[in-house]
Amino acid sequence: MSAIEDRYAGRPFLRLLECLALDAIGALDDEQRAALEEMAPKLGESLNFDGTWQQIVAAQMNWGEGIEEAIREVWDRNRETAKEQGIELTTDEFAMLFADANSAEGEA
Template identity: 45%
Template sequence: MNNPRYHGKPTLRLLECYVLKAIGALSPADAANLTTMQPKLAQIYSASGTWDQIIATSMHLPGNMPTLIQNMWQKHQQTAAENNISLTPQHFAEMFVDHNLAPQEA
């Protein structure tokens, strides 16, 4: 991905995908790529499990994090609708990660 948002921040996109999966908006292509990357992620983070379990473990996320993300997604969707604003899953994922999970990478 050539988005400058991710330059020097490889974990950022993984966290966004984690959020997208939690709200049921992860694309099939991203899901397939992450499944393919799973062995390498396990090696990098010295963890086991599915790609999202590896990310959750490496970031020390609570077991109920997907539910917390889903609840916040629903709340933000309602607020956006009340204000006639469109909130895409990707934009929500970026906001959620930036405000709650921002990795400290160089």
């Protein structure tokens, strides 16, 4: 099993959190966005919530409106902090850090 497979084993929602972060900072690729938009109805049905995939993920986390702006602010702060330390924080690294910080072990 690869490191990526290990990361998501038993935690499928973790990838959705990462995608939400990537979407909020404008870094979600078109192919992934299309796949998420296509799966939104089934995801919403399984979680008993009607909305876009972003709304479904936010609702599962009990986040209200404005979460996208809050994620962008965290991205800007973290990117600046990393830059001050001589580190380049990639969008994928940020998304993983964001998802990890917002999920309890075993819950996502």
